[in-house]
Amino acid sequence: SAVISQKPSRDICQRGTSLTIQCQVDSQVTMMFWYRQQPGQSLTLIATANQGSEATYESGFVIDKFPISRPNLTFSTLTVSNMSPEDSSIYLCSVVGTSGLGQYFGPGTRLTVT
Amino acid sequence: AQSVTQLGSHVSVSEGALVLLRCNYSSSVPPYLFWYVQYPNQGLQLLLKYTTGATLVKGINGFEAEFKKSETSFHLTKPSAHMSDAAEYFCAVSPQGGSEKLVFGKGTKLTVNP
Numbered sequence A: 001s002a003v004i005s006q007k008p009s010r011d012i013c014q015r016g017t018s019l020t021i022q023c024q025v026d027s028q029v030t031m032m033f034w035y036r037q038q039p040g041q042s043l044t045l046i047a048t049a050n051q052g053s054e055a056t057y058e059s060g061f062v063i064d065k066f067p068i069s070r071p072n073l074t075f076s077t078l079t080v081s082n083m084s085p086e087d088s089s090i091y092l093c094s095v096v097g098t099s100g101l102g103q104y105f106g107p108g109t110r111l112t113v114t
Numbered sequence B: 001a002q003s004v005t006q007l008g009s010h011v012s013v014s015e016g017a018l019v020l021l022r023c024n025y026s027s028s029v030p031p032y033l034f035w036y037v038q039y040p041n042q043g044l045q046l047l048l049k050y051t052t053g054a055t056l057v058k059g060i061n062g063f064e065a066e067f068k069k070s071e072t073s074f075h076l077t078k079p080s081a082h083m084s085d086a087a088e089y090f091c092a093v094s095p096q097g098g099s100e101k102l103v104f105g106k107g108t109k110l111t112v113n114p
Helices: none
Strands: A004-007 A010-013 A019-025 A032-037 A043-049 A068-072 A075-080 A089-096 A103-105 A109-113 B003-007 B010-014 B019-026 B032-038 B044-050 B056-058 B064-068 B073-078 B087-094 B108-113
Touching (some): A004 A089, A019 A109, A032 A075, A043 A075, A043 A089, A075 A089, B010 B019, B019 B032, B019 B087, B019 B108, B044 B056, B044 B064, B044 B073, B073 B087
Parallel strands (some): A010 A109, B010 B108
Antiparallel strands (some): A019 A075, A032 A089, A068 A075, A089 A103, A089 A109, B003 B019, B019 B073, B032 B044
16 A cells, blocks of 8 residues: 655644645555544545545635645645634545545644644 | 444454454345454554455454345454454445545454453
């Protein structure tokens, strides 16, 4: 399976600021996704990161709040904009495996907003 | 639309005892089903997946799951629990093999007692 890294691994940010999270994969992948895991909760899909075009957002998530870039087949960024304490979560990127069956997750970015 | 129900947010077993984590799904199309494990302060690791074919699926770390269409279930089992199995387990469903979004259950936290 692909090796996925995320930066930063954790951060503490002040409300009103923005944080950009990076996701790097060691091989080219077709599909990349961004998920949010709020404290004590399950994972919710934020958006599908599309290479060379705008991301596809799930209901309840908007581009102004969570802009996503995907300049190539191995890299994507998620920005959490104008943060509030409610944005405190773990943010995870995932990729579809080479077999096309199943997703593999990065280690996550633990964000705390004060 | 797909959905996943995990019965029991917390399960506690003794070391050496059988582990049974329950997952029921709802899907309008033949589902692809997954179990993930999340160790404390880590990302998600794919345990096993059901796509097509054999309904009994073996995964890593001695876990297995059986797809029962008539019961819309995909329960996870392990014959003998080990202390290192203590983690949170998530069941997920995807309509197209995980190349689209995964819909996760709320998770089951497994505690293994010595």
